[in-house]
Amino acid sequence: MGEPILKASDVPTRLSPNKGQSVVKSGLVVDGVTWDVTCVSMGNPHCVTFGNKENQSLQVDELNLAEIGPKFEHHEMFPARTNTEFVQVFSSSHLKMRVWERGAGATLACGTGACAVVVAAVLEGHAGRNCTVDLPGGPLEIEWREEDNHIYMTGPAEVVFYGSVPL
Ligand SMILES: N[C@H](CCC[C@H](N)C(=O)O)C(=O)O
Numbered sequence: 637m638g639e640p641i642l643k644a645s646d647v648p649t650r651l652s653p654n655k656g657q658s659v660v661k662s663g664l665v666v667d668g669v670t671w672d673v674t675c676v677s678m679g680n681p682h683c684v685t686f687g688n689k690e691n692q693s694l695q696v697d698e699l700n701l702a703e704i705g706p707k708f709e710h711h712e713m714f715p716a717r718t719n720t721e722f723v724q725v726f727s728s729s730h731l732k733m734r735v736w737e738r739g740a741g742a743t744l745a746c747g748t749g750a751c752a753v754v755v756a757a758v759l760e761g762h763a764g765r766n767c768t769v770d771l772p773g774g775p776l777e778i779e780w781r782e783e784d785n786h787i788y789m790t791g792p793a794e795v796v797f798y799g800s801v802p803l
Contacts (some may be wrong), residue, residue, distance in 0.1 A: 637693030637748065637774045637787040638777035640755045640780070641677035649683070650673045650713045656744040663689075666707045674756035678787075680716040683739070686725065686762060691742055696724045696734045705736025721749045723756075730765045732770040743798065753786040 642658035651659045659675040671688040687694050708720040717738045724732040733753050735746045750769040757763035765780045776791040
């Protein structure tokens with residue numbers, strides 16, 4: 637999947653860099669709640685959160701994505717809008733995420749999002765560089781390899797539906 641881009645202005649985010657040029661576990665106020673976010677570009681912008689000031693450890697199934705997702709997507713701190721991943725930590729090698737995709741909404745899977753989640757988990761100290769990431773559509777294996785800084789994603793491709801479009 638290539639290398640993550642962490643420089644704030646390249647993600648892009650208007651949040652101030654707080655770790656070198658990156659934004660790591662930084663406060664983002666959404667509807668009066670301060671969320672801890674890490675910003676990563678995989679060629680597209682991602683805002684990854686593991687919790688907020690009221691709830692440090694998310695139970696991602698309890699979130700109302702349709703309500704909060706758009707508020708992240710269109711937040712003024714993201715000039716190109718953003719994809720947002722909400723993450724629950726089971727262990728240092730097992731994470732669960734739900735995603736709100738820019739321009740699409742809640743989806744069953746997002747490969748770049750799963751990669752961004754592992755980068756953020758490593759930077760925030762939640763997990764190691766090899767993780768299983770559970771998504772609504774199934775698990776992905778993600779490695780952020782130290783030797784080359786590249787991210788490797790392994791997982792199946794599944795048929796989810798058939799359709800036809802009259803032209
Ligand atoms: N579906 C793609 C990512 C699309 C993200 C798109 N919503 C964007 O804003 O770039 C994936 O699995 O990586």
